[in-house]
Amino acid sequence: MTEASRQWPLWEVFIRSKNGLDHKHCGSVHAPDAKMALQNARDVYTRRLEGVSIWVVRADHVVASDPDAKPEMFDPAEDKIYRHPTFYKLPDEVNHM
Amino acid sequence: MYTQAMDIPSPERDEAQSARGPRSLKEAEYEAEFDAKVARGEFIEAKDWMPEGYRKTLVRQISQHAHSEIVGMLPEGNWITRAPTLKRKAILLAKVQDEGGHGMYLYAAAETLGVARDDLVDALHSGKAKYSSIFNYPTLNWADIGVIGWLVDGAAIMNQIPLCRCSYGPYARAMIRICKEESFHQRQGYDLLLTMMKGTAEQRALVQDAVNRWWWPSLMMFGPHDKDSTHSGDSIKWGIKRISNDDLRQKFVDATVPQAKVLGVTLPDPALKFNEERGHWDFGPIDWTEFWYVVNGHGQCNRDRLADRVQAWEDGAWVREAALVHADKQRRRDRLAA
Numbered sequence: 001m002t003e004a005s006r007q008w009p010l011w012e013v014f015i016r017s018k019n020g021l022d023h024k025h026c027g028s029v030h031a032p033d034a035k036m037a038l039q040n041a042r043d044v045y046t047r048r049l050e051g052v053s054i055w056v057v058r059a060d061h062v063v064a065s066d067p068d069a070k071p072e073m074f075d076p077a078e079d080k081i082y083r084h085p086t087f088y089k090l091p092d093e094v095n096h097m
Numbered sequence: 098m099y100t101q102a103m104d105i106p107s108p109e110r111d112e113a114q115s116a117r118g119p120r121s122l123k124e125a126e127y128e129a130e131f132d133a134k135v136a137r138g139e140f141i142e143a144k145d146w147m148p149e150g151y152r153k154t155l156v157r158q159i160s161q162h163a164h165s166e167i168v169g170m171l172p173e174g175n176w177i178t179r180a181p182t183l184k185r186k187a188i189l190l191a192k193v194q195d196e197g198g199h200g201m202y203l204y205a206a207a208e209t210l211g212v213a214r215d216d217l218v219d220a221l222h223s224g225k226a227k228y229s230s231i232f233n234y235p236t237l238n239w240a241d242i243g244v245i246g247w248l249v250d251g252a253a254i255m256n257q258i259p260l261c262r263c264s265y266g267p268y269a270r271a272m273i274r275i276c277k278e279e280s281f282h283q284r285q286g287y288d289l290l291l292t293m294m295k296g297t298a299e300q301r302a303l304v305q306d307a308v309n310r311w312w313w314p315s316l317m318m319f320g321p322h323d324k325d326s327t328h329s330g331d332s333i334k335w336g337i338k339r340i341s342n343d344d345l346r347q348k349f350v351d352a353t354v355p356q357a358k359v360l361g362v363t364l365p366d367p368a369l370k371f372n373e374e375r376g377h378w379d380f381g382p383i384d385w386t387e388f389w390y391v392v393n394g395h396g397q398c399n400r401d402r403l404a405d406r407v408q409a410w411e412d413g414a415w416v417r418e419a420a421l422v423h424a425d426k427q428r429r430r431d432r433l434a435a
Contacts (some may be wrong), residue, residue: 007215008417008420026274027201027202027205027206027270027271029201030214032417033420033423033424033427033428044198044202045198047191047195047198048278064144066144067145068146
């Protein structure tokens, strides 16, 4: 493969909109290295004060759960309603607990 | 806008149709689950199972939308160095930069469907992929920049707001981001025109001339009439398209007529008349011959626009290449130092 036909790798972009909040995924950019990925992410995703901090992660370094395995992954929590506070019915006088 | 391309036949579309041949039982089960999810108004995400036709339709629509944003930088870029004041120049630069950003959001959304960005860009450059035909009209005077913001971006907003609720998550999220920014585009255009209308008679004439040229092409941005738009069926079923071409066009006309009045310009349609019975503005017939002529590559600027894009891409090749080589070298050095 020649250099000209090699595409810049893909980076996933996460932005913290302000201190006190989590970084949130907002999209992706292509860039040859981490430094330019940050630069491109800034130009593409924060033109209007959308962020105070940016993370970029090579897309091929992200490990994701398999959407087809959703039942095995997430269903076991469905029948454990006793994990939620609303499961417990308390006397009216103290129910705001 | 850009969903116009939905209704334009293409070889890719025919492929998408024929991809729906005999299916395995497993696939039929998946498809039933997919249909139910969409019917419930749930989002489909990148790695979820989806019918091949859905995926292909999205790749085509999102990438053509992205191409439109990128090509859309050209008619306005033409005026950056000629903006009348520093303020207008800064505003126009920001707007053109936004269009580039919109293209990037959309290419990124398309890539979640398993296509490579370079292949999408190649499809544009080889003429295989379409972009919105509105950008094949020239920007002849400064008022054109205002009218593009007011009418062209106004029509785009009408078209794009329903897309914020489309069934494909990455596309819907990109559209939310885009719609927020488009509002600035439309308002700065109208503001520019208001300023010109307060100027000399000659300036007012420039505004009217630009409105006369852009009005009909803006109406064409919504695509063919519903009765001629034979391909929207799947898109509506799949939750990609929410409102029909004619309904959107009517909404745009109804919103724009009072704005023209405030501005003090006329719209170039003698048939424009409020219909009490319908509660909407009636308007005259659209020249679809012109529309298809431009879509099929014979507009005033088709050739220039594509040639400019290809040249920009080719002129930048050495930069993309050098950046990769530099990144490789840095990695090698880091390894040696470690």
